[in-house]
Amino acid sequence: MAEKFALITGGSRGIGKAIAVRLATEGFRCILTARSKERLQRVANELEKLGAPRPITIAADLTDIQSIESLAKEALRACDHQIDVLVNNAGVLHLKPFLELSLAEMDEMLAVNFRAVFLLTQRLLPAMIERQQGTIVNIASLAGKNGFKTGTGYGATKWALRGWANSLMLEVREHNIRVITIFPGSVNTDMAGHSPTAPLRETMIQPEDVAEAVWTAITIPERTMFSEIDIRPTNPKKA
DSSP: OOOOOEETTTTTTTHHHHHHHHHHTTTTTEEEEEEEHHHHHHHHHHHHHHHOOOOOEEEETTTTHHHHHHHHHHHHTTTTTOOEEEEEEOOOOOOOOOOOOHHHHHHHHHHIIHHHHHHHHHHHHHHHHHHEEEEEEEOOOOTTSSSOOOOHHHHHHHHHHHHHHHHHHHHHGGGGGEEEEEEEEESSSSTTTOOOOOHHHSSOOHHHHHHHHHHHHHHTTTOOOOOOOEEOOSTTTTO
């Protein structure tokens, strides 16, 4: 495979790390970004031990507009403007009853879950349009389709992401650019701030399952696109 580049936000752990492992072991040169330089370096070392191309790591704070600007410029420079796949994965989750949700928590979720996706994609899309190819993958959530208690803030950001992605897909398909949005249910990561019990972990969606969906979506013939993919446990009551 000719060298291909994939930029993955939130690439230091959880779903982002699993996507990085999947793509890198298939030959992609990954550009990984997250807040922690140390965690990014650990992932880079792990990928190298697997025999995958060592990723480019760029520490960035996706709540900060200037940091996103710098990330986009550095990423484009690192790959000579060849972003083949952009994975908007980074997310923030605050689950609270509406009356307990603070404005700071709501602003943080809006900044990372939606505004950062908007800004980063807007800065990388022209390079894809110039090359007349590219794939944008957004990691959303079933919370972007279904309401639930304590999800007023988080769900709102994922509904916004879905509406934006659906419209963007219709705009850029004429440039041979695919926009794919993946909607997982609860995934076995530390994002929710708690560790589920062992039986529950066994039936939950795993980060690697989401990574497999990403890989499937980006490797089908380029004439075809999965615009949306829902991911649920086959049998959540099995345990």
